[in-house]
Amino acid sequence: MKGLIKQGCALFLLAAFCSPLQAKTLGTLEIEFSLPKIEGGMYARPYVAVWIEDDQGQPVRTVALWQKDDTWLKDLRQWWRKVGRYDRDLVDAITSATRPAGQYRLQWDGKDQQGNELAHGQYHFFAEVVREHGGRDVIRQPMNLSQAPVNYQLDATHETGQVRLSYQP
Numbered sequence: 001m002k003g004l005i006k007q008g009c010a011l012f013l014l015a016a017f018c019s020p021l022q023a024k025t026l027g028t029l030e031i032e033f034s035l036p037k038i039e040g041g042m043y044a045r046p047y048v049a050v051w052i053e054d055d056q057g058q059p060v061r062t063v064a065l066w067q068k069d070d071t072w073l074k075d076l077r078q079w080w081r082k083v084g085r086y087d088r089d090l091v092d093a094i095t096s097a098t099r100p101a102g103q104y105r106l107q108w109d110g111k112d113q114q115g116n117e118l119a120h121g122q123y124h125f126f127a128e129v130v131r132e133h134g135g136r137d138v139i140r141q142p143m144n145l146s147q148a149p150v151n152y153q154l155d156a157t158h159e160t161g162q163v164r165l166s167y168q169p
Contacts (some may be wrong), residue, residue, distance in 0.1 A: 024146075024147070025118065026120060029107070029166070029167050030106075030167075032103070032104070032164040033104055033127065033161060033163040034103045035101050035104070035129070036156075036161050038131075039134075042132075044132040046066075047067045047073070048067075048099070048131050048136070049083075050065075050106060050124050053123065054122070055121060060118060061108060063107075064096070067098060068133060070091070072078070073091065076109075077130075077136075082102050112143070121146075123143045124140060126139065127139040129159040130159070137158050137160060141154055141163065145152055149167060150166075151167070
């Protein structure tokens with residue numbers, strides 16, 4: 001009888017602490033940005049990498065990678081040094097075509113590259129945009145992602161319009 005009570009208590013405690021209601025996993029980050037129309041001679045669609053890093057500077061997820069030819073991926077210098085050169089299979093899996101000037105919306109589901117849910121905490125948003133015969137911009141925004149909604153608005157750069165980040169737990 002005592003054994004059943006101990007097992008019952010152990011199961012109760014396990015359920016209480018491992019319950020989905022108790023989980024402190026991330027919600028969703030909406031990313032809105034634009035690529036401006038740049039007037040001039042040799043306009044090329046930009047290569048774009050959008051990724052999330054943890055507070056230790058380790059990449060946890062590449063949200064988007066837009067490129068035309070693998071040859072120029074190295075021009076996305078920060079993303080390439082952190083992610084691209086180490087995981088060619090990932091590059092093949094997440095790559096999509098470059099986009100013209102316009103408004104874009106991306107979403108990060110709060111999971112790492114392997115699909116594991118991440119805990120609340122400090123993260124960093126990165127977007128790197130580079131054009132052949134053009135400029136290069138890297139945007140970085142520290143984020144405190146917890147149980148409260150939060151919004152960030154980043155100023156436009158030469159290669160990007162304004163960027164809006166909206167987190168919902």
